[in-house]
Amino acid sequence: HGETNTDVIFWCFSVSPQCSEAQKLLNIAKELLQTEEAYVKRLNLLDQVFCTKLTEAGIPQDVITGIFSNISSIYCFHDKFLLPELKTRITDEWENKPRIGDILQKLAPFMKMYGEYVKNFDRAMDLVNTWTQRSSQFKSVVQNIQKQDVCGNLTLQHHMLEPVQRIPRYELLLKDYLKKLPDDALDRKDAEKALELISTAANHSNAAIRKMEKMHKLLEVYERLGGEEDIVNPANELIKEGHIKKMSAKNGTAQDRYLYLFNNMVLYCVPKLRLMGQKFSVRERIDIAGMAVQENVKQNLPHTFAIIGKRRSLELQARTAEEKEDWIQVNSTHLNSKKKEKEKQTCKGCSESFNFTKRKHHCKSCGAAICAKCSKMDNKTSRVCPECFEASLSIENLGTGEQRRKTVSLTAENCLLCGHLQVQEKGKSWMKMWVAVTKAEPLVLYLQSSGQVGVGYIQHALNPKKIFDELFFFPSLEIILL
Numbered sequence: 001h002g003e004t005n006t007d008v009i010f011w012c013f014s015v016s017p018q019c020s021e022a023q024k025l026l027n028i029a030k031e032l033l034q035t036e037e038a039y040v041k042r043l044n045l046l047d048q049v050f051c052t053k054l055t056e057a058g059i060p061q062d063v064i065t066g067i068f069s070n071i072s073s074i075y076c077f078h079d080k081f082l083l084p085e086l087k088t089r090i091t092d093e094w095e096n097k098p099r100i101g102d103i104l105q106k107l108a109p110f111m112k113m114y115g116e117y118v119k120n121f122d123r124a125m126d127l128v129n130t131w132t133q134r135s136s137q138f139k140s141v142v143q144n145i146q147k148q149d150v151c152g153n154l155t156l157q158h159h160m161l162e163p164v165q166r167i168p169r170y171e172l173l174l175k176d177y178l179k180k181l182p183d184d185a186l187d188r189k190d191a192e193k194a195l196e197l198i199s200t201a202a203n204h205s206n207a208a209i210r211k212m213e214k215m216h217k218l219l220e221v222y223e224r225l226g227g228e229e230d231i232v233n234p235a236n237e238l239i240k241e242g243h244i245k246k247m248s249a250k251n252g253t254a255q256d257r258y259l260y261l262f263n264n265m266v267l268y269c270v271p272k273l274r275l276m277g278q279k280f281s282v283r284e285r286i287d288i289a290g291m292a293v294q295e296n297v298k299q300n301l302p303h304t305f306a307i308i309g310k311r312r313s314l315e316l317q318a319r320t321a322e323e324k325e326d327w328i329q330v331n332s333t334h335l336n337s338k339k340k341e342k343e344k345q346t347c348k349g350c351s352e353s354f355n356f357t358k359r360k361h362h363c364k365s366c367g368a369a370i371c372a373k374c375s376k377m378d379n380k381t382s383r384v385c386p387e388c389f390e391a392s393l394s395i396e397n398l399g400t401g402e403q404r405r406k407t408v409s410l411t412a413e414n415c416l417l418c419g420h421l422q423v424q425e426k427g428k429s430w431m432k433m434w435v436a437v438t439k440a441e442p443l444v445l446y447l448q449s450s451g452q453v454g455v456g457y458i459q460h461a462l463n464p465k466k467i468f469d470e471l472f473f474f475p476s477l478e479i480i481l482l
Contacts, residue, residue: 040075242259288335
């Protein structure tokens with residue numbers, strides 16, 4: 001049986017190139033069908049097994065929804081619609097209808113439902129972690145299911161990632177399909193449209209996959225630390241890890257140690273002897289806030305540096321100069337980044353930190369963080385910083401009425417951007433206006449209708465689409481455009 005198939009394929013490749021391309025397209029279609037069948041089984045596992053068993057165990061419904069989101073709708077879509085259509089087409093109709101683009105193009109809009117699942121993904125991972133630690137009932141149910149053959153020795157979190165990974169898989173298969181599809185094929189237009197729709201959804205999924213990869217890394221570190229440190233959190237990110245030498249303050253000897261640098265802390269660890277894999281115990285936990293890095297702490301020893309925390313300092317020695325430089329650079333870069341983040345949390349006007357009583361606001365013109373005391377009210381509707389408030393006043397003082405109409409030309413040759421738009425003031429009817437941004441500095445947005453001109457200050461770069469997207473409502477004709 002196998003020899004017969006091999007002979008047929010060989011004849012197709014050697015005698016008929018067209019048959020070869022047709023076979024390649026069929027192979028892609030079969031791969032789509034096979035992976036779809038396996039995927040639906042995984043969706044069934046999530047919806048009909050994990051979700052159902054946890055519900056029967058009395059886990060609160062809001063927790064179930066928070067973890068599994070709209071997985072039931074996703075499962076229904078694939079099980080009742082996409083899989084049956086693909087199966088009928090590829091197994092029964094392929095000889096007369098050798099195409100998949102029309103099916104995917106028709107059903108691709110329904111994949112928008114993945115947006116809700118992907119958007120909820122971080123929260124779902126956090127809930128699984130929290131309830132595994134706090135609820136023995138939750139942990140027991142999940143572990144019992146994971147022991148079943150249908151799980152393939154994979155965790156709940158791994159199976160929850162499959163819907164996020166599925167959309168990029170469609171994208172790759174469609175790209176491969178289009179490469180082998182003749183330019184004049186009937187299916188090309190539908191396949192290209194399907195790819196366009198699916199690629200948009202794939203961009204969101206790819207971001208979630210990267211976050212899940214970071215989560216998996218945190219789980220690995222958590223296990224290596226014996227589950228002693230609460231580090232499995234979507235807000236945490238592992239920046240760097242590696243072996244290091246600790247310089248003894250008593251006798252100057254070097255001791256083997258291990259460092260984990262996270263976005264918010266450094267874990268200073270001692271290796272533990274284990275038969276199964278390298279394990280560590282945490283000796284010190286140094287917060288990034290207030291931490292500093294110092295070079296060359298031991299002049300008589302090469303490759304030394306120090307990590308200085310608020311309560312504990314560590315004198316360390318790298319194995320090579322390159323390794324030392326890497327540790328210092330990554331620490332310094334991360335510390336500078338944290339410093340900038342902290343600066344963003346202070347008021348632009350008074351430089352004081354925001355807290356529960358000193359609330360943070362944003363200037364509607366430049367976006368700077370300001371407190372209520374330092375802000376000004378523009379047109380009694382928008383909060384702006386003092387600098388932008390003064391700038392808006394200076395624009396108003398440039399002149400109004402007849403004086404401005406005599407000195408400003410709003411013709412196309414004098415404008416960076418111009419055209420008619422419908423503008424509505426609050427509580428009034430729509431008006432057709434000539435909207436223009438002149439080439440002269442400062443950049444001014446003019447709104448002209450029936451001989452009247454309004455003016456606004458443009459704070460951001462001139463992106464025509466962005467400007468026109470934002471010109472849909474004004475509280476008044478004199479505006480500050482964000």
